[in-house]
Amino acid sequence: MAVVNGNDKNGHSDSCLISEHQLFSAFYDLEVFRLGEFYLKSGQMTPIYIDLRRVISAPRILRLAARALCDIIEERELQFDYIVGVPYAALPLATLVSDILDVPMLMKRKEAKSYGTKKLIEGVYSAGGTVLLVEDVVTTGDSIRETAEAIRKEGLLVADSVAVLDRQQGAVQNLQQDKIQFLSCLTMEKILNGLISKGQMNEQRKKEIIEHLAKPF
Numbered sequence: 001m002a003v004v005n006g007n008d009k010n011g012h013s014d015s016c017l018i019s020e021h022q023l024f025s026a027f028y029d030l031e032v033f034r035l036g037e038f039y040l041k042s043g044q045m046t047p048i049y050i051d052l053r054r055v056i057s058a059p060r061i062l063r064l065a066a067r068a069l070c071d072i073i074e075e076r077e078l079q080f081d082y083i084v085g086v087p088y089a090a091l092p093l094a095t096l097v098s099d100i101l102d103v104p105m106l107m108k109r110k111e112a113k114s115y116g117t118k119k120l121i122e123g124v125y126s127a128g129g130t131v132l133l134v135e136d137v138v139t140t141g142d143s144i145r146e147t148a149e150a151i152r153k154e155g156l157l158v159a160d161s162v163a164v165l166d167r168q169q170g171a172v173q174n175l176q177q178d179k180i181q182f183l184s185c186l187t188m189e190k191i192l193n194g195l196i197s198k199g200q201m202n203e204q205r206k207k208e209i210i211e212h213l214a215k216p217f
Contacts (some may be wrong), residue, residue, distance in 0.1 A: 001079050001130060018068040023164075024194040026061045030054050030196055033191060035049075035200065040139060044217050047209050050191070051164055052136040054093050065164050066096035068185040069134065072099065076183060078160050081129035082106045084121075086147045093164065094134040106131065108147055120150060127155030135163040138184065140217070141171035147179050165191070169213055188213065 027033065031054070038049035048071050054064045083105045085094025090106070098105035106123035133144055148158040158180055166172070166184035175182045192206045201209075 001081050012062065017071050018064060018185075020186060021188055021194075022069050024191065026072040027052075027055075028198060029192065030058055030061055033195060033200075035195075037088065041217055042090075042139070045132065047212055048188075048192075050137050050167070052164060055088055062092060063096055064099060065185070066093050069093065069097050069162050069164065070100050072162055072183050072185060073097075073132070076160075078162075080132035080160065081115060082123070082125055082131045082156070083134060084108055084131050084147065085134045089119050089136050090136045090163075093136060097134055103132075105151055108150055112142060120183060121154050125156065128157070130159060133158060133161035133180075135161065137165045137167065138163045138171045138182070139167045139169045141174040141180075141182065144171070144180065144182070148178060148180055 015201055017140050025133070032051055034049045034051060035047065036049070040046055052065075055065060073116050080103065083094050083098045083101075083103050084107070085091040085105075087110050094105060097103075104123065104125070106125055108123055109122065111121055117211055133147055133151075138144065144163075150160075151158055160181045160183070161175065163182070163184045165186045166182070166188065168188045172182050192201070192209060195201050196203065196206060
């Protein structure tokens with residue numbers, strides 16, 4: 001089992017931690033945060049949308065986000081044997097985290113192949129190994145829960161998950177029910193505070209958005 005010790009795959013110490021402000025600023029410049037009326041996969045309307053898929057076209061920012069995830073993993077001394085990105089938006093992030101930490105990556109398909117080996121989990125692994133789940137944006141945690149369920153059916157264990165952003169709509173509590181710890185680099189509240197600092201909204205608008213996001217689905 002991998003125990004992350006703060007060194008990169010070549011054994012070199014990496015003490016340059018990515019700050020929340022640094023990550024927010026990079027995302028802001030890339031226009032990741034969008035205010036208006038948008039609809040989530042669940043059908044719920046949201047007054048703010050986080051389009052992290054934009055980072056795949058900005059390699060420097062993509063690596064910045066991956067390094068921020070690695071900082072959390074190292075700080076919390078998470079232990080795992082494999083890394084799995086929640087299909088499919090988180091795959092680029094998971095690939096970089098796997099490379100930075102030099103920990104094997106597996107890939108969970110959205111559905112098992114109907115040909116060849118008919119595998120649901122791609123890669124080389126042994127039953128009983130522990131998987132760390134990597135996600136980009138998390139709302140209620142349902143995608144992580146679904147991925148964990150499929151992985152566990154393959155004889156693998158899941159204890160921890162990490163994401164770049166927590167929209168703070170129940171994921172921490174929901175995942176605890178499945179015995180999965182959830183950690184994130186940024187939260188919705190920190191993003192809203194950042195948007196206030198950029199003059200994009202005021203405290204009243206922040207309050208309205210938080211109240212809206214707290215409504216049941």
